[in-house]
Amino acid sequence: QTLNVILDEIITDIVAPDWCFDEGIINMNDLLPEDLNTNGTWEMLEGDTAATLTGNIFDPTTLELSFDFLPDDGGIDYRFRYTTTNEGCISITEITMNIHADCVVLPCGEKDVDISTAITPNGDAYNETFEIKGIELCGFEYNVKIFNRWGALVYESDDYQNDWNGTSSKASVGSAGKVPNGTYYYIITIKDSGLPPFTGPLYIGTK
Template identity: 50%
Template sequence: VSCDAIPEATVLTATDNCNSEVTVVYLEEQTGQEEGCASEYTITRTWTVQDCAGNVTSHTQVITVEDNEAPELVSTLEDITIECDNVPEVPTLEFVDNCSPNVTQTSFEETSTFDGTDSDYTITRTWTVTDDCGNVAEFVQNITVTVKTSVTEIADSKCIDDGEINLNDYLANQSEEGTWEVTQGNVVLSEDGSFDPSNLSLGDYVFTYTSPNNGCLSSTIVTININDDCVVLPCGQEDVVISKAVTPNGDSWNEFFEITGVESCGFVANVKIFNRWGAKVFESNNYANDWNGVSDGSTFGGAKRLPAGTYYYIVILENSGLKPFTGAIYLGTK
């Protein structure tokens, strides 16, 4: 019988042809229990009766107790469909066994069919557990994931005599798995994402960079206007000074993210600032050195003070002929 289905001992009575009253003596013994599997054993039940003349009669029942049922899941575990930016953390599950007091999780495995494209994929989570007697159970959750793509759009203009253009200079975060694609214009990109504009027709060229991002996709669309408005500039790349830290604490030091050194050149600065997940937290097409760590509301649905940490910027000086400036900025609160 199963360990949770052991029958109660039957109460037996006896009669004797000479003695009007005889007493049945009941004895129960358990044997064969192993230290690692205490829920498998043998019960021997013996009923013995003896009359006054010493005549003895006995009856024996042998019950073999087995534990052959695997543990069961107590927690709720359901297959779900979810968007890629809302995949739940791995839950802590609770298991129970009908016989063994201990249930041990022997393994957990998570696999994903995400291929870096916008196709839906499946995350499969598998828990394997066993009871004290080696009965094994496996519980599986399938999560169907729909892919979302976060898009960042950047516009710039370049003169045909500006030299080679490297599209990676426009990226806040470059991924080893990311790829560039020409979506508008007749231009061939090199393997490192660069091209020479000197022989191109004037006009707009559009490039799209797509990369996986924690099971989702990130897309950067760069539109570059190739023109022939080349101007000899009085200001160079080395003259531009960009803040490395912003600490808006009222001490008059590093209160704002500043771009200095080229004030006399008359450049208009386009600024985008991203958090470490690639989400845009600030943008200005005519930046006035006035960002102090407050989100402009485009990401969080309303202006708010951002937490301390490392952020990443893209600075484009319009009509400067200079490459975009990218780098890290530390936002502190003290």
């Protein structure tokens, strides 16, 4: 006589509360039904793998803010599967959870702005361009004007992309369309930021 034994699968779907990535790790076992054993296995089915799942510990703190992961942008949807046995059946619990960055305040203040004081556009891939850093994730646009020591405008951009390397189409340039070595002055207006214009000197050299 042949007996065929089949283990039925019991599938349970759970929507977990949203979680800010900066609030710490999550013990996934805490999200399971209270009457379900914790001897099974966890796996991550969907979501950014920069957040790690080790056993039953999910660590979203390893995520980093980026243009694709910002406060108030909807976050990242994750889906997890927990597999175990329960009362002679295979028990599968799938948990969906949104990990967001809404608890983080972006550094978008005046003190967060870092502006180049010197550039050396000599082709060595170091310090090649004039850069405005520190508030990249805030989504602002920059109006940039560069003047020489006599007040002549040598460069202007209404949507600056951190890419100026001393080139100029103006009359006050040196050889090969490059401005001569020396001290220049910038005026930076950060649009719709509420911040005052930034001004200061900029040294341009080839060494």
